[in-house]
């Protein structure tokens with residue numbers, strides 16, 4: 278695996294995607310989690326994941342404002358990586374921010390010797406499933422009774438890289 282490196286990419290339409298390596302943006306990411314998820318990760322969990330050297334944390338913002346609109350968290354253990362989390366602020370959803378963020382985060386994985394990126398998603402999360410399919414992921418497996426006290430299944434999706 279290559280050493281930890283920051284990256285910055287200009288995504289289409291005036292968005293900026295960058296890697297974060299420290300806890301400078303932690304408060305904003307905690308707020309984003311709370312806004313985007315019914316079951317947000319705690320500040321402690323997020324801080325642990327962000328500084329974990331195995332993880333690639335990316336944020337996206339509009340070039341005209343410093344506010345973070347979305348973030349993604351990917352664990353890299355060659356030859357595999359796992360998309361642990363991706364979220365966009367509710368008011369910024371549905372206009373392509375998530376797709377750009379995912380695309381830029383996946384591009385960064387080309388720096389590593391990987392065969393596959395996988396993820397787990399609730400079968401009820403149709404927006405996320407559509408986003409992943411658009412990025413090239415396909416359904417690999419299903420785990421019944423996985424989330425919500427066994428009432429919701431999980432879908433495992435895989436992207437060959």
Ligand SMILES: CC(C)(COP(=O)(O)OP(=O)(O)OC[C@H]1O[C@@H](n2cnc3c(N)ncnc32)[C@H](O)[C@@H]1OP(=O)(O)O)[C@@H](O)C(=O)NCCC(=O)NCCS
Pocket residue numbers: 313314361362363364365366369370371372373374375376377398402404405407408411
């Ligand atoms: C899943 C999520 C990250 C998508 O981000 P987004 O910025 O809204 O997604 P985009 O606008 O880039 O859309 C990407 C694709 O997702 C689908 N999609 C997104 N919003 C949609 C909507 N309102 N209606 C239908 N399809 C939609 C479409 O396939 C879209 O591609 P298209 O525009 O070419 O049709 C966002 O909805 C979110 O943060 N959800 C809450 C957190 C979450 O569930 N994360 C995933 C599990 S970790």
